[in-house]
Structures are given as C-alpha cells and as structure tokens.
Amino acid sequence: MAAVLTAMHVTTAHAQPVNAVPGRLEFDAGIMWAGAQPLGSHDANLTTGTGSTLRLFSSTSDLLGAAGFEGGVAVKVTRTVDARVSMSYAKPQLRTRVTNDSENSAGANVSEVVQQYVVGGGIDWYVASRRSGARIRPFIGGGAAYLRQLHEGATLVATGQSYDVGGGVKVLLASRTRPRQLMRAAGVRLDARVVVRTKGITFDGHRSIVPAAAASLFVRF
Amino acid sequence: MRRIIATLLAVFLTVPAEPAFAYLKFGTRVNGRQVTLKWMQTPVRYFVSSRSAIPGVSVDDFQAAVGRAFAQWQAVPTSAIAYQFGGLTAGLPGEEDGLSTLGFRNRPELDRVLASTNFLVDISSGALLESDIFFNSSFSWSTAAAGELGRFDLESIALHEIGHLSGLGHSALGETELREGGGRRVLGAEAVMFPIAFGSGTIAGRTLKADDIAGISDLYPDGDFNSSTGSISGTVTKDGQPIFGAHIVAFDPATGSMVATFSLNAQGQFSINGLSPGPHVVRVEPLDDAETDSFFDQSLAVDIDFKVAFLDRLVVVAAGGDRGGVTATVSRK
Numbered sequence: 001m002a003a004v005l006t007a008m009h010v011t012t013a014h015a016q017p018v019n020a021v022p023g024r025l026e027f028d029a030g031i032m033w034a035g036a037q038p039l040g041s042h043d044a045n046l047t048t049g050t051g052s053t054l055r056l057f058s059s060t061s062d063l064l065g066a067a068g069f070e071g072g073v074a075v076k077v078t079r080t081v082d083a084r085v086s087m088s089y090a091k092p093q094l095r096t097r098v099t100n101d102s103e104n105s106a107g108a109n110v111s112e113v114v115q116q117y118v119v120g121g122g123i124d125w126y127v128a129s130r131r132s133g134a135r136i137r138p139f140i141g142g143g144a145a146y147l148r149q150l151h152e153g154a155t156l157v158a159t160g161q162s163y164d165v166g167g168g169v170k171v172l173l174a175s176r177t178r179p180r181q182l183m184r185a186a187g188v189r190l191d192a193r194v195v196v197r198t199k200g201i202t203f204d205g206h207r208s209i210v211p212a213a214a215a216s217l218f219v220r221f
Numbered sequence: 222m223r224r225i226i227a228t229l230l231a232v233f234l235t236v237p238a239e240p241a242f243a244y245l246k247f248g249t250r251v252n253g254r255q256v257t258l259k260w261m262q263t264p265v266r267y268f269v270s271s272r273s274a275i276p277g278v279s280v281d282d283f284q285a286a287v288g289r290a291f292a293q294w295q296a297v298p299t300s301a302i303a304y305q306f307g308g309l310t311a312g313l314p315g316e317e318d319g320l321s322t323l324g325f326r327n328r329p330e331l332d333r334v335l336a337s338t339n340f341l342v343d344i345s346s347g348a349l350l351e352s353d354i355f356f357n358s359s360f361s362w363s364t365a366a367a368g369e370l371g372r373f374d375l376e377s378i379a380l381h382e383i384g385h386l387s388g389l390g391h392s393a394l395g396e397t398e399l400r401e402g403g404g405r406r407v408l409g410a411e412a413v414m415f416p417i418a419f420g421s422g423t424i425a426g427r428t429l430k431a432d433d434i435a436g437i438s439d440l441y442p443d444g445d446f447n448s449s450t451g452s453i454s455g456t457v458t459k460d461g462q463p464i465f466g467a468h469i470v471a472f473d474p475a476t477g478s479m480v481a482t483f484s485l486n487a488q489g490q491f492s493i494n495g496l497s498p499g500p501h502v503v504r505v506e507p508l509d510d511a512e513t514d515s516f517f518d519q520s521l522a523v524d525i526d527f528k529v530a531f532l533d534r535l536v537v538v539a540a541g542g543d544r545g546g547v548t549a550t551v552s553r554k
Contacts, residue, residue: 046410047425059472155544156499
C-alpha cells in the first residue's frame with residue numbers, strides 16, 4: 001500500500017499544471033477554411049464492338065477548398081474540459097474538369113457553387129505544455145456534426161455526417177479574475193483539424209478526409 | 222377510318238416521321254398538331270412469322286432471341302411498357318393484317334439495311350395500330366449465345382428494332398468512321414438506339430444503356446420515374462440565333478452515364494428527361510455530316526457548322542423537377 005501511494009505521488013509531481021481558462025460560458029465567432037475534397041474521376045465511355053470502351057472525354061471532380069464563417073458556444077464542464085456546439089457556413093465550388101475530349105482538346109472547367117452548413121458538437125480538452133505561457137492554453141478536441149450541402153439554386157440537398165479531431169490554442173488577450181466582473185476572459189482561438197465526411201456530396205460513396213482550420217475571437221463569461 | 226403507313230427504317234436509312242420535342246421519340250401530325258407515337262394499350266402483342274426460318278436460325282431460335290430482346294425492354298424498372306408473345310403467324314412482316322409481326326424477309330436490294338420497323342398509324346387519333354419488324358435474310362444471322370464470326374447477332378438487332386417498335390427514334394450517342402468502299406463503321410456507341418449496327422460477330426449491342434432506359438421510361442413512365450428523375454431543358458444558340466439538330470449530351474460525373482437529345486425545333490429548344498438527380502456536365506456537339514439523315518428528314522436544315530462546346534456551369538438536376546432555361550452557346554467551326 002505504501003509503495004502504491006508513493007508512486008502516485010511521484011507521478012503527480014511531474015505533471016504539468018493546467019491553467020483553467022477563466023469563465024464558464026464562451027462565445028466565439030470567426031473564419032474557417034476547409035480543404036478540397038476529391039470526388040473522383042469518371043470517363044464518358046462508348047462501348048466498342050468488342051465490349052471494350054472508347055473514351056469520349058474524361059472528368060475529374062472536386063469540392064474545392066473554401067473559406068467561411070464559424071461560430072460556437074462552449075460550456076465549461078470540468079477544469080480542463082469544455083463542451084462546445086458550433087456551426088459553420090461556407091460556399092465551396094463543386095468543379096468538374098473535362099479533359100481528353102475526342103473533339104475538343106481544350107477541355108473545360110465546369111462548376112457550381114454549393115452552400116455548406118455544418119452544425120455539431122464536441123469537446124475541447126485543455127492540455128499542459130511546457131511552452132505555454134500564462135496567456136496560451138493549448139487544447140485538443142474532437143466532435144461530430146451534421147453536414148448539409150445545397151446545390152446551386154437550392155434545388156437539391158445532400159446531407160451527411162462530419163467527424164473531426166484536432167487541436168489548437170486559445171490566446172488570452174484579456175483576463176479578469178475579480179468575481180463580480182461579467183466578462184472573465186477574451187482572446188483568440190486558433191485550431192486545425194482533420195475532418196472525416198461521410199455521405200453529403202460524394203460521387204463514390206466513400207468517406208473523405210479533408211484538412212480544416214479556423215481562427216476566431218472568443219469571450220468568456 | 223383513314224390510315225397511313227409510315228415506314229421507319231432503323232439501320233442506315235432515314236427516319237421520315239417528325240421528331241417529338243423531348244428525347245428523340247417518333248411523332249406524327251394529327252389534325253395539325255404533333256403527337257408522340259406510342260402504344261396506348263399494353264401489353265403490346267407481337268407475333269413471329271412461321272415463315273422466318275433461315276439457314277442457321279430456326280423459327281424457335283428466332284422466337285427465343287426476339288423474346289429475350291422484348292424481355293430486356295420490359296425489365297426496365299422505370300418503364301411500364303409490356304409485351305406479350307401472341308403466337309406464330311403465317312403472315313410476313315410488312316403485311317397490313319392487324320398483327321405486329323417479326324420475321325425474316327429476303328431484301329437483297331437493301332444492301333445496307335439489316336432490319337427495319339414500320340408502323341400502321343390511325344392518323345385521326347395518332348394511335349399505333351400495328352408495327353412490324355423485318356430482318357433482312359440476305360445477311361447472315363446468328364442466335365448463338367456468344368455470337369458467331371461473320372454473322373449478325375439477331376438479339377442485338379432485335380433489341381434496337383423493338384426500341385423503334387416502342388416509339389423510340391435514333392440516339393446519336395456513338396462515334397463512327399468512314400469505311401473503305403462506302404458506309405460507316407461504328408467505333409463505339411452508348412445507346413442501343415444508335416442507328417448504325419456493330420459489325421458481324423459481336424454481341425456488344427445486347428445491353429440497354431442509360432440513354433435507352435431514359436428514353437423508354439420517358440415514353441412509358443412507371444412507378445416513381447417522374448418523381449425520382451429530373452430533366453434539363455433549354456436552347457442552343459449560335460451567333461445569337463437558335464439552331465436545329467444540335468446533339469446535347471447530359472453527362473453525370475458521379476456515375477459516368479450519358480443521356481442525350483437534340484435541339485428539335487426552330488427555337489433551338491431541347492429537353493433531356495430521365496436524368497438522375499445531381500450535377501451534370503452538358504456537352505453540345507454537331508452531328509457528323511454523313512449521319513444527319515439517320516436522325517432527321519433530309520428536308521430539315523440540321524446545323525452542323527459549330528464546334529463541340531461544354532456549358533461552363535454544372536447543371537443541377539433535382540428529383541421530379543426540370544432545370545429549365547439552360548442556354549448553350551456554340552461558335553462556328
């Protein structure tokens with residue numbers, strides 16, 4: 001029993017302290033960017049007399065990377081964990097590149113603008129870092145979201161799910177510790193994520209993985 | 222009752238009937254208005270001529286091969302067309318006997334016609350009364366499962382002709398090249414309703430394609446066809462003027478399937494029905510100059526003096542909706 005207690009004590013002594021972010025409720029708003037999502041390639045093929053194919057032209061489609069807006073509300077759950085709900089809006093271009101046309105060597109880029117909404121929730125877990133100073137709070141997190149993509153003219157909707165993991169930092173620009181002040185902290189939130197999308201606009205039915213990043217201002221109460 | 226017979230020769234020859242607006246369906250004039258040629262009642266009863274045996278193909282072989290072709294059209298899940306074998310008849314195709322008859326006839330003078338379909342139409346109502354298909358026995362034919370070298374596949378050609386019998390015109394989804402000694406050779410086709418047959422020995426024409434399925438479903442829609450698919454409509458212009466006879470292809474980049482039509486009136490209007498929901502690439506091309514009479518009457522001025530062009534926007538098709546107002550602009554060669 002004595003040996004166990006000693007070991008626990010040693011471990012605790014070497015852990016980095018995590019400074020809690022002041023305040024229980026956080027609002028943030030800012031800009032986000034999501035990377036391009038390859039949708040695959042298909043040829044426009046004719047069938048030959050032997051049953052093989054004769055290409056009329058080739059096509060490669062991508063949902064291009066796009067910047068947008070993002071906002072969220074976070075609630076302090078424990079000293080080191082916030083639960084956050086967020087929403088983002090972007091207008092990526094769905095582009096199909098046509099190449100190798102048998103009669104038009106110039107090919108073409110044809111596109112439409114997609115309206116993309118992502119609404120979801122997740123967890124931010126503040127972690128200790130030797131490099132973080134008093135104003136910087138590194139965190140890692142993850143979440144799940146509902147994905148809604150409207151084709152041009154809002155005539156067709158594709159829905160799916162979006163899962164993300166990543167991390168970032170919150171940089172405190174102002175922090176107040178006196179108990180009677182409503183606003184407890186304000187700062188900048190920067191994060192980078194890996195996003196896995198299922199369904200939504202997909203040509204092959206496969207999951208897609210895209211990078212994403214966001215920068216926002218936050219206030220905590 | 223006033224009747225006329227409009228003979229529609231399917232392979233190599235012209236289609237004299239007037240094309241209906243959407244897709245390339247057969248149409249005819251009834252009391253001054255355009256009516257799509259189609260069967261008003263199904264199942265369509267067909268008969269096989271008992272005089273249709275030729276070397277290498279018995280009447281039973283013939284009946285089985287055309288039966289498979291009829292079954293394939295009938296199996297299209299989004300189409301309500303149905304056919305029923307009525308039995309053998311001593312008559313021959315082309316005889317005005319009230320029976321839709323399929324069989325061989327020896328027509329050596331038609332040296333580029335493998336088969337043809339004709340119709341008996343009540344011009345007071347536009348109703349189809351009879352449609353016969355003759356296969357030219359001056360060619361060599363086969364019903365072998367894997368085809369036979371030097372013989373045309375009866376099932377493939379029957380599949381094409383039954384498309385005509387059902388009311389479909391020709392599709393231009395294919396490429397050909399001039400052949401030494403005259404005629405054209407098919408390099409590839411993506412529609413059974415392409416007007417020129419593959420060469421002998423191949424069975425590549427035994428399978429319906431997306432364009433054929435869209436066409437038959439457009440003529441005889443069934444189930445949720447109209448609510449589960451959509452359409453694109455618009456006009457094709459050159460130098461600010463509408464053009465007739467431009468070939469418009471809707472390509473689905475998600476699946477690679479193609480469905481096509483033509484601009485079919487003086488206003489350059491087109492309509493492509495039976496498209497899967499989602500974005501489509503629209504490609505406009507001229508018909509090959511040697512092919513225009515396979516699709517349109519020679520009296521119609523088909524514009525072929527323009528370059529292949531793509532619409533610069535993806536055209537999004539919604540289920541049950543029409544994406545109208547699409548304007549495709551092409552430029553002179």
